[in-house]
Amino acid sequence: xxxxxxxxxxxxxxxxxxxxxxxxxxxxxxxxxxxxxxxxxxxxxxxxxxxxxxxxxxxxxxxxxxxxxxxxxxxxxxxxxxxxxxxxxxxxxxxxxxxxxxxxxxxxxxxxxxxxxxxxxxxxxxxxxxxxxxxxxxxxxxxxxxxxxxxxxxxxxxxxxxxxxxxxxxxxxxxxxxxxxxxxxxxxxxxxxxxxxxxxxxxxxxxxxxxxxxxxxxxxxxxxxxxxxxxxxxxxxxxxxxxxxxxxxxxxxxxxxxxxxxxxxxxxxxxxxxxxxxxxxxxxxxxxxxxxxxxxxxxxxxxxxxxxxx
Amino acid sequence: xxxxxxxxxxxxxxxxxxxxxxxxxxxxxxxxxxxxxxxxxxxxxxxxxxxxxxxxxxxxxxxxxxxxxxxxxxxxxxxxxxxxxxxxxxxxxxxxxxxxxxxxxxxxxxxxxxxxxxxxxxxxxxxxxxxxxxxxxxxxxxxxxxxxxxxxxxxxxxxxxxxxxxxxxxxxxxxxxxxxxxxxxxxxxxxxxxxxxxxxxxxxxxxxxxxxxxxxxxxxxxxxxxxxxxxxxxxxxxxxxxxxxxxxxxxxxxxxxxxxxxxxxxxxxxxxxxx
Numbered sequence: 001x002x003x004x005x006x007x008x009x010x011x012x013x014x015x016x017x018x019x020x021x022x023x024x025x026x027x028x029x030x031x032x033x034x035x036x037x038x039x040x041x042x043x044x045x046x047x048x049x050x051x052x053x054x055x056x057x058x059x060x061x062x063x064x065x066x067x068x069x070x071x072x073x074x075x076x077x078x079x080x081x082x083x084x085x086x087x088x089x090x091x092x093x094x095x096x097x098x099x100x101x102x103x104x105x106x107x108x109x110x111x112x113x114x115x116x117x118x119x120x121x122x123x124x125x126x127x128x129x130x131x132x133x134x135x136x137x138x139x140x141x142x143x144x145x146x147x148x149x150x151x152x153x154x155x156x157x158x159x160x161x162x163x164x165x166x167x168x169x170x171x172x173x174x175x176x177x178x179x180x181x182x183x184x185x186x187x188x189x190x191x192x193x194x195x196x197x198x199x200x201x202x203x204x205x206x207x208x209x210x211x212x213x214x215x216x217x218x219x220x221x222x223x224x225x226x227x228x229x230x231x232x233x234x235x236x237x238x239x240x241x242x243x244x245x246x247x248x249x250x251x252x253x254x255x256x257x258x259x260x261x262x263x264x265x266x267x268x269x270x271x272x273x274x275x276x277x278x279x280x281x282x283x284x285x286x287x288x289x290x291x292x293x294x295x296x297x298x299x300x301x302x303x304x305x306x307x308x309x310x
Numbered sequence: 311x312x313x314x315x316x317x318x319x320x321x322x323x324x325x326x327x328x329x330x331x332x333x334x335x336x337x338x339x340x341x342x343x344x345x346x347x348x349x350x351x352x353x354x355x356x357x358x359x360x361x362x363x364x365x366x367x368x369x370x371x372x373x374x375x376x377x378x379x380x381x382x383x384x385x386x387x388x389x390x391x392x393x394x395x396x397x398x399x400x401x402x403x404x405x406x407x408x409x410x411x412x413x414x415x416x417x418x419x420x421x422x423x424x425x426x427x428x429x430x431x432x433x434x435x436x437x438x439x440x441x442x443x444x445x446x447x448x449x450x451x452x453x454x455x456x457x458x459x460x461x462x463x464x465x466x467x468x469x470x471x472x473x474x475x476x477x478x479x480x481x482x483x484x485x486x487x488x489x490x491x492x493x494x495x496x497x498x499x500x501x502x503x504x505x506x507x508x509x510x511x512x513x514x515x516x517x518x519x520x521x522x523x524x525x526x527x528x529x530x531x532x533x534x535x536x537x538x539x540x541x542x543x544x545x546x547x548x549x550x551x552x553x554x555x556x557x558x559x560x561x562x563x564x565x566x567x568x569x570x571x572x573x574x575x576x577x578x579x580x581x582x583x584x585x
Contacts (some may be wrong), residue, residue, distance in 0.1 A: 119391055175430040198427040198490070201384060203417030203497060212443065215431045 050290060054283030061277060062284070071250050073264070075278040083281045085288070087248045090191040091165075091258030095244060095250050096233035098169025103177040103229055108222065110177070111184035116210050127185075134178035145171040145243025159255045163245035166254040171243045172236055183228055187221020188214060227300045231293060237262040261285050266268040329547035334361040335502055336403075337531040340382065343397035346389075352378045356557045358550060365523065365532045365565060369539055370510045376535045377424075380503045383533075386421045386541025392465045398439075402500070405474040417444060420494030420530075424506040425488035427480035433470050436478040436489055437461060440496045456496065463526065464492035465518050484515030489523070499584065501531040508538065520545055539580055544565050551576045 012019075051058075062083075070084025114126050149171065150162035157166075191214050199209040215222070237260075245257025246267065265282050272279040312372040338360040346441045347355040353375030358535040360366045368376050378393075380386075399406045401415065417440070429436050438456045441448055448456065456475070461467040470481070477531060478489055487507060493504060504523075508516040523532055523545060536542050542549045543563060550560040551573075559566070559576045570575045578584055 073469065194423065194425070194427045195429055197386065197389065198423065198493075200389065200423040200431060201386070201411075201416060201423075202443075203413045203415075203494065204440065204443045205413050213429055213431075223549070228503045 005192075018204030047056070047290060048183045050283055050286045054082060054287050055109065057277065057284050061280070067284070071248070073248050073259075075268070075272075075281060077165075081277065083253075083277075083284075085261065085285060087250050088259055088264055088285070090250050091244065092240075092260040092262070094165050094258060095168045095172055095240060095260060096230060098165060098167070098224070099176055099231060099233045100256065102113045102170060102173030102178055103277045104226055107177040107180035107225075107229070108184055109178050110181045110186060111225075112210060112215075115185045115188035116206065127182075128303035130178045130181050133174075137176075138175065138236060139305050141175050142239040142242030143173050145239060149240065149243065153255075157255065161245060161255075161257060163243055164255050165244070165251050168240055168244040168260075169254070172233050175236065175239060178230040179232055180198065180225045183225035184218075184222050187218045187225060190221060225298060227296060230296060233264045234289070234296075235262060236293065237266045241266055261289055318418055330361045330364045330455070332361075334363070337362045337401070338533075339400040339403075340383075341398040341400075343379070343382065343399065344395075345375065347390075347393045347531050348392045351555055353382075353552070353557075354471050355556045358557065360531060360533065362531055363529075364547045365527050365528055365534055365545050366378070366553055367542035367549035368533065368535045369428070369537070369542045369549060371537070371554035371584070373554070375398070375555045376552050377505055378534060380421065380505055380533065381554070382505065384416050384421060385409075388412065402542055416478065417497045418500045420486070420499035420502040421488050422494055422504040422507045424509045426490050426510060428481060428486045430477070430479055430490055433461075433481070433489060434474040434476045435477045437492050437496050440493065440548070441520065445498065445555060457492075460492040460495045461489075463495055463522065464488045465491055485512045486509050487515070488519065488522075491522065495526075499530060499534065502526065503533045503535070505535045508536070516541075539582070551579060553579070 003225060026126050059308045066082065069086055069087075070082060071081045071087040071090075072084045073087060074080070074082045086140055110130070112128075114123055116131075145167050146163070149167045150293075153159065153162035153164070153167055193270065194215060195213050196209055200206070204212065240260045241263035242259055242262065246263055247257040248259050249256050252260050263284055268278070269282050315426075329400075336359045336383050340359070341357050343353065344351065356379065357447040361397060368379065369378055381393070382395045383401070383406070387395050401419070406415060419428060429439065431439070434457055437460050440455055441453060441456060445481060458467060458471075462472065469485060470489075478486065487510065489502075508520065510518070520541070523534070526532065534542065534545055546563045548560065549563045549566055551558045551566075555573060559571060561571070566576065567580060569577070571580075
């Protein structure tokens with residue numbers, strides 16, 4: 001003990017004292033650690049909660065082949081309640097695929113224009129407009145789908161109902177586009193200007209520079225932008241509920257109405273008895289959504305790591 | 311006097327060939343050049359002729375307008391919205407403002423930047439990029455030959471020949487700078503502009519690159535912007551001294567460094583009294 005005491009005294013004498021800065025540094029390291037770790041805790045907490053609510057159904061009641069492969073979602077049937085989410089998966093997937101087919105080319109083009117070609121005022125105005133587009137609440141988009149797109153589709157394509165995959169896909173594409181654009185533009189802006197100058201000094205045209213130097217250098221960020229768009233399409237609820245028609249269907253054309261996984265939870269959860277089989281089935285859909293999102297993110301992460309190594 | 315004799319000997323070019331005389335054809339004619347960034351004048355009243363196959367040195371402290379001068383020559387002002395260039399620049403007798411295809415102009419003028427920019431692709435692709443983009447459609451064999459020739463001329467071939475397919479950005483700073491020289495040579499330019507190429511390069515590599523430049527000037531005109539006064543002395547046939555946006559003096563390098571200067575500021579800068 002006395003030896004330690006002497007060592008501390010020696011350290012003090014040599015100027016090695018624990019001053020206020022040292023304690024403040026330790027304190028903030030601790031605070032930042034808690035903030036950083038909290039994200040992990042929240043994700044685990046949400047997963048635990050969702051899983052706990054759906055656990056009984058997953059472990060006891062569920063018939064996996066029926067759950068994943070049956071297109072019949074009839075939870076309120078009196079004599080034979082069936083929980084098949086195939087039609088819901090097909091609904092979500094068809095809407096997301098169409099939305100991405102619309103959004104990805106448009107938003108990548110817009111991002112390239114803003115980051116590489118537009119100058120001064122044009123660029124600033126475009127950026128503000130796109131951010132404005134991203135700020136429109138999803139219920140407004142749903143309203144546009146219901147009130148404007150619906151009659152337009154009925155009239156233009158001569159179909160009985162305008163609330164369908166086409167309507168919902170277009171709306172969702174327009175919703176995802178500003179997000180993809182803005183993240184893709186950030187990715188392009190992160191490519192150092194020295195690359196552009198070096199390339200143009202070699203006599204490469206602006207387009208050649210973009211295609212051969214800037215886009216390959218930004219490909220990870222662009223991929224992340226697209227995947228975030230996919231996530232947006234997958235998770236969007238309100239606009240999808242309003243524009244998709246919300247009817248259980250395996251779509252055979254873009255003019256069929258469909259129902260999405262998220263919309264099903266939103267529409268039905270409020271009407272079920274807490275703890276009932278139906279309630280648990282809805283939470284199982286939540287677990288399913290959670291798992292898919294997790295897989296998408298892990299895939300993105302894996303692709304990005306892979307491309308870094310190469 | 312002994313000292314002077316030694317210096318004169320050093321000034322002679324190791325390649326043995328004489329400097330292009332004043333009757334040599336003019337590669338680049340600059341007349342009353344002025345460059346502004348918004349309201350700020352970066353360079354004004356520059357008039358000079360650069361002859362074919364000479365190494366033309368430009369010395370001067372930071373902010374003297376050296377880099378702006380190079381940017382004006384290959385029309386990089388187009389990339390900067392607030393940069394305006396007035397006056398005439400004739401390249402091979404043609405006003406560069408009259409070039410309709412600025413990319414074709416840039417293919418004839420190679421540039422090496424102060425900090426090496428290894429583009430994020432393989433060593434091979436770095437060198438092959440410009441020939442591929444120029445639409446010449448070279449065969450694989452011709453492209454291989456071209457890449458090897460450029461890397462050899464940039465004194466990099468022996469170090470990278472076994473790993474042409476690894477990333478250019480993984481090379482060391484000095485190697486990357488030689489890679490950018492190889493890249494600049496890949497279009498067989500008529501003129502090569504180097505902007506303080508040795509800033510991020512060790513002395514040994516600097517000397518190797520200097521030897522490369524002495525070889526290259528047999529085939530092309532070289533503008534060497536440098537903040538190392540001795541580098542200009544070692545390499546340049548003629549040297550211009552830029553200061554605060556003004557071209558103070560242009561003269562034969564040998565004369566300038568032996569005290570035959572018209573302006574005392576040149577003398578002070580060369581002797582290291584400021585800058």
